[in-house]
Amino acid sequence: MADYSNIIDEFETIANAFDSVNYFIYNRVSEINGRAQDKDYPLLLVKSSPNTSRGNVNTLGLPTGKKYTFDIFLYNLYNTNVRLSKDLQTAQAEVDLYLDQYIAKFFERNIDASNGFYIIDKESINGFLAHDVHNDKLVMSKYSVTVGLQSSCDAGTFTF
Numbered sequence: 001m002a003d004y005s006n007i008i009d010e011f012e013t014i015a016n017a018f019d020s021v022n023y024f025i026y027n028r029v030s031e032i033n034g035r036a037q038d039k040d041y042p043l044l045l046v047k048s049s050p051n052t053s054r055g056n057v058n059t060l061g062l063p064t065g066k067k068y069t070f071d072i073f074l075y076n077l078y079n080t081n082v083r084l085s086k087d088l089q090t091a092q093a094e095v096d097l098y099l100d101q102y103i104a105k106f107f108e109r110n111i112d113a114s115n116g117f118y119i120i121d122k123e124s125i126n127g128f129l130a131h132d133v134h135n136d137k138l139v140m141s142k143y144s145v146t147v148g149l150q151s152s153c154d155a156g157t158f159t160f
């Protein structure tokens with residue numbers, strides 16, 4: 001049965017296979033500024049502190065499924081050099097397209113939940129576009145994606 005780490009591994013596997021993404025980070029958003037040279041754009045970041053809910057529980061009070069809402073960011077450079085050849089709306093449209101393609105591939109690879117997880121409410125994924133973010137002067141597209149995880153946790157061992 002899959003667990004939380006399998007979801008993150010899948011996010012990274014898809015990012016590494018995607019020709020339009022050059023770097024993957026699973027961490028805080030501030031990590032973008034914390035890495036002076038150890039990054040390349042376009043960059044995909046999955047925020048490492050998702051919201052979570054337990055959902056339905058069995059007779060032991062254990063969850064039968066869990067939901068994690070991840071913030072996923074796609075960044076690309078939009079510094080002075082890039083601005084000479086590309087307008088803002090074009091740069092934002094590119095990162096928005098890349099993130100849509102990335103999420104679509106995640107959905108496609110996990111549509112049947114055979115890996116133990118799947119996107120919930122794919123029609124209501126929300127986010128925003130931004131520009132001039134972080135030290136590198138980036139354009140950004142962000143979506144919040146909720147992933148359902150089938151759960152098979154046991155009751156644990158307790159000694160009283």
